[in-house]
Amino acid sequence: MSWETVIGLEVHAQLSTNTKLFSSASTQFGSEPNTQVDLVDLGLPGVLPVVNKDAFKKAIRFGLAIKADINQESTFDRKNYFYPDLPKGYQITQMTKPIVEGGLIDIDVDGDKKTINITRAHLEEDAGKSIHDAYPDKSVIDLNRAGTPLLEIVSEPEISSAKEAVAYMKALHQLVIFLDVCDGDMSQGSLRCDANVSIRKVGDSELGTRTEIKNINSFKFIEKAINFEIKRQIKVLESGEKVTQETRLYDSGKDETRPMRSKEFANDYRYFPDPDLLPVVISNDEMEEIRSTFPELPADKSKRYISEFQIDKSEAEIISSSRELSNFFEVAVESTNDPKLAANLLVGEIGSLLNKDNIKIDESKLSSNNFNILLQRISDGTISKKIAKTILAEIWETGRNADEIINDQGLVQIQDETLLEEVIIKVIESNSKQVEDYKNGKDKLFGFFVGQVMKETQGKANPQAVNDLLKKALNS
Amino acid sequence: MNIRFKTLSELKKLLETKEISSCELVSETFKNIASSKTNSFITLDEERSLIKARAFDEGKIKGDLAGIPIAQKDLFCTKNLRTTCGSRILENFIPPYDATVVENLNAAGSICVGKTNMDEFAMGSSNETSYYGTVKNPWDFERVPGGSSGGSAAAVSEGLICAATGTDTGGSIRQPAALCGITGIKPTYGRASRWGMIAFASSLDQAGTFARNAEDCALLLNHICSHDTKDSTSISDEQENYLENIDDDLKGKKIGIVKEFDISNLNKEVQDSFEESKKIFEALGVNFVEVSLPNIKLSVPTYYVVAPAECSSNLSRFDGVKYGYRANNINNLEELYIKSRSEGFGDEVKRRILIGTYVLSAGFYDAYYKKAQQSRRMIKNDFMEAFKDVDIIMSPSSPSSAFKIGSKTEDPIEMYLEDLFTISANLAGVPAMSIPHGFAYGLPIGLQLMGNYLEESKILNFAHQYQKNSDWHIKSPNLEEIS
Numbered sequence: 039m040s041w042e043t044v045i046g047l048e049v050h051a052q053l054s055t056n057t058k059l060f061s062s063a064s065t066q067f068g069s070e071p072n073t074q075v076d077l078v079d080l081g082l083p084g085v086l087p088v089v090n091k092d093a094f095k096k097a098i099r100f101g102l103a104i105k106a107d108i109n110q111e112s113t114f115d116r117k118n119y120f121y122p123d124l125p126k127g128y129q130i131t132q133m134t135k136p137i138v139e140g141g142l143i144d145i146d147v148d149g150d151k152k153t154i155n156i157t158r159a160h161l162e163e164d165a166g167k168s169i170h171d172a173y174p175d176k177s178v179i180d181l182n183r184a185g186t187p188l189l190e191i192v193s194e195p196e197i198s199s200a201k202e203a204v205a206y207m208k209a210l211h212q213l214v215i216f217l218d219v220c221d222g223d224m225s226q227g228s229l230r231c232d233a234n235v236s237i238r239k240v241g242d243s244e245l246g247t248r249t250e251i252k253n254i255n256s257f258k259f260i261e262k263a264i265n266f267e268i269k270r271q272i273k274v275l276e277s278g279e280k281v282t283q284e285t286r287l288y289d290s291g292k293d294e295t296r297p298m299r300s301k302e303f304a305n306d307y308r309y310f311p312d313p314d315l316l317p318v319v320i321s322n323d324e325m326e327e328i329r330s331t332f333p334e335l336p337a338d339k340s341k342r343y344i345s346e347f348q349i350d351k352s353e354a355e356i357i358s359s360s361r362e363l364s365n366f367f368e369v370a371v372e373s374t375n376d377p378k379l380a381a382n383l384l385v386g387e388i389g390s391l392l393n394k395d396n397i398k399i400d401e402s403k404l405s406s407n408n409f410n411i412l413l414q415r416i417s418d419g420t421i422s423k424k425i426a427k428t429i430l431a432e433i434w435e436t437g438r439n440a441d442e443i444i445n446d447q448g449l450v451q452i453q454d455e456t457l458l459e460e461v462i463i464k465v466i467e468s469n470s471k472q473v474e475d476y477k478n479g480k481d482k483l484f485g486f487f488v489g490q491v492m493k494e495t496q497g498k499a500n501p502q503a504v505n506d507l508l509k510k511a512l513n514s
Numbered sequence: 515m516n517i518r519f520k521t522l523s524e525l526k527k528l529l530e531t532k533e534i535s536s537c538e539l540v541s542e543t544f545k546n547i548a549s550s551k552t553n554s555f556i557t558l559d560e561e562r563s564l565i566k567a568r569a570f571d572e573g574k575i576k577g578d579l580a581g582i583p584i585a586q587k588d589l590f591c592t593k594n595l596r597t598t599c600g601s602r603i604l605e606n607f608i609p610p611y612d613a614t615v616v617e618n619l620n621a622a623g624s625i626c627v628g629k630t631n632m633d634e635f636a637m638g639s640s641n642e643t644s645y646y647g648t649v650k651n652p653w654d655f656e657r658v659p660g661g662s663s664g665g666s667a668a669a670v671s672e673g674l675i676c677a678a679t680g681t682d683t684g685g686s687i688r689q690p691a692a693l694c695g696i697t698g699i700k701p702t703y704g705r706a707s708r709w710g711m712i713a714f715a716s717s718l719d720q721a722g723t724f725a726r727n728a729e730d731c732a733l734l735l736n737h738i739c740s741h742d743t744k745d746s747t748s749i750s751d752e753q754e755n756y757l758e759n760i761d762d763d764l765k766g767k768k769i770g771i772v773k774e775f776d777i778s779n780l781n782k783e784v785q786d787s788f789e790e791s792k793k794i795f796e797a798l799g800v801n802f803v804e805v806s807l808p809n810i811k812l813s814v815p816t817y818y819v820v821a822p823a824e825c826s827s828n829l830s831r832f833d834g835v836k837y838g839y840r841a842n843n844i845n846n847l848e849e850l851y852i853k854s855r856s857e858g859f860g861d862e863v864k865r866r867i868l869i870g871t872y873v874l875s876a877g878f879y880d881a882y883y884k885k886a887q888q889s890r891r892m893i894k895n896d897f898m899e900a901f902k903d904v905d906i907i908m909s910p911s912s913p914s915s916a917f918k919i920g921s922k923t924e925d926p927i928e929m930y931l932e933d934l935f936t937i938s939a940n941l942a943g944v945p946a947m948s949i950p951h952g953f954a955y956g957l958p959i960g961l962q963l964m965g966n967y968l969e970e971s972k973i974l975n976f977a978h979q980y981q982k983n984s985d986w987h988i989k990s991p992n993l994e995e996i997s
Contacts, residue, residue, distance in 0.1 A: 077610070077611055080836065081831045081836065082591075082609070082610075082611075082837070083591065083597070083599070083604065083607065083609070083712040083713075083831070083832075083837075084590075084591045084609070084613060084708075084709065084710040084711055084712045084713070085709070085710075086708060086709055086744060086745050086746065087746065088743065088744060088745075088746055089746065116827050118826075118827050118830060118874075120830065120833060120851055122833075122835045122847065125831060125835075125836060126830065126831045127827070127829075127830020127831050127833060128827050128830055179835070306875050306876050308826075308827070308871065308874035308875055308876075308879075309874075309879075310823060310827070310874050310879070310883060313715075313716035313717035313747075313824055314708075314713075314716050314746060314747065315746050315747075316746055316747060
């Protein structure tokens, strides 16, 4: 029998605001437990929430990016349930009128393109953290995270494989980072997802019973958890049993999902409009302000780079996918007359240095200004591309000025033809055997001579000049 | 000097002319409280009050209410002073912050001598649901003072204090003011900040005050009300000086009498007082017009869906985890919740949490909560319509005078009807007050004046003119006779 999978993802993106959704406490990660907490986050008697408009701005940016409808008047509801790390006994969320409705995300799985529709994206507050393993005989609570603004992005059940789910998650990841609405740090839980997975016989129109895998926080685990769950559900159905609708947890150590609660109990969250908060109205002026500062999206950037600077598609895509890299590139092309070279270095040499150190370009010691000097020196023939790599490596370590490095280490390219001719004559004289072979038709030896010249000049010879002069000398 | 029954304005003058010092005033107040048998206070703050009084006497504290002792309902959070909300669950709760209303009154220089008794979490109309014991009506110790702000009302009525704050969710200021023979006002919803007010029903709760007359209420409201960015439902419109128009002439103004409030089946004395009061206003040139609030009959059922729904959620935070009462001998989390809340809350609070949980549950939400929201809107529209024709609306504050302690505790519905006349003003969000206007069974009764949205000045004007032409507000209980 053949089965098909239906997946819907609920992604929680922690918005990178300075303060919490309803209080003025900081959202800084990694502080001492219970230090980023004010009266509101503690849920003290008598406290009231006040909306952080910055969270709305970020949510709207996201909404605009996915071409969604923005509800300029949205409301907050209470989701009631008891849990020790939920100080008020309810979570403030947007049930009836979320800030973002509709929209779409384009994904690409090994070249196959697909569009996933978004149901909604709503604002809500995060809960605190219960810690059960810090003390042998008690559980403790850290409320630092309580009240942190989350954007819950809900997809339609249109994802049909674990690979698609990962592609979707990666697309979202890239987008929220690019938009500066979320830092995207999955290891810190800034971006995490709940996967609703069900299977049905191919051709069935009705959805099968779904399970929800909670809080998956890496791309790898998304793929593994979903694949495990699909296999498990198939096994259950093929043995004639029924899938139980439940919440499951993915255990990466054992690579399996298992039910989160031993007892099945249906929670009735008793949603109702939060009477402490009036509908939040975003004025046309505010919308205009958000629109006017809306960044060019990666896909548009990439297209523009290709048409404007004639750079390779793959390079354009890599550069435009990162806000930092594209900013860096755009500064560079303002002063260089060789955008292709800039793109080439950024993706190639610099790209691998960034990967090696696992940093972003604005965290490196390479300044835009220094990069421009380097580009200039390659363009005007002062140095070769090969030498440029050596210089980059040095800048990477010390941040020193490129010109300084060139001068100090005498890396200026040898252009002087008489000087080069002297070297070439020397090389020809000391390799008479190879010269003879070359003249007898062993064309491949040309590279050998170039190499010898480069060796003699410690790589500083202008390659084009060497080529021309060598040909002339050998063919004379 | 005997300060009992002196009004706020009188005490202010005595302090200004230095006929009395604030220290003397505060000491005298604590002496009176100590000898009181009404159980009006839950917590006193004598030491700090005397320090503040001394500071005033040394000229270090200035302000409109400087040096005057007042009391705070125990529902307002007071920094470093226990705040119980009348509940066992907050028996040991000491807030780390002041409610905005408290902060405002402190800033005006008043001295908070203590926290007054109240129905648990403001749920009740008799003060009998307080974990700290029933408050007795100063006019008759066998009777209730009304509720939920019963302690505040009784304390002012007994002359222990010239002014006390209250909160009004369905009548919790006006009904006890009526039953204790004093003046009490609830401003427009959102006019006073709810920051630091322990929530009962957030969309209905409103802070207000009790005093011996309308003029003092106006002075107090000038400080109690403020726009507060910490409360998203706080009104940002410019605030009036409530004393400014208090002496306006009433000639040609109109009072609406609600067609649907049938008072013909109420006690004869209540009806007679109502007619007498009309005459007082008529003598001042006021015209009476019948107005219709066609949906007013929906008020009580609407209220008993909305208020419990909100309270069921608002009171979830009292779970024994972070603060407040935690039960002993707990084996697991569920037990912690169940035991702490079962032991920490009283019956009336539990009843309302249950009702609220029920009306919000899946499958019932549309039938109850949603419908209640719709009828609430209809009631509000009725008021808006009525105020097109009249300046204020007048009715009795409560169906009768104070009832005997224990006489209605077995029948919650009977108790809920105590707020028949008052609830609609909360649902509509309009300002309303109660002033003394007669007696029934020898006990005080109140006259309710309701105003349009943000027109507290108008009802204060009517109340003040009434009090200039009557003496009901000057009457006080004969404490020697009953004790």
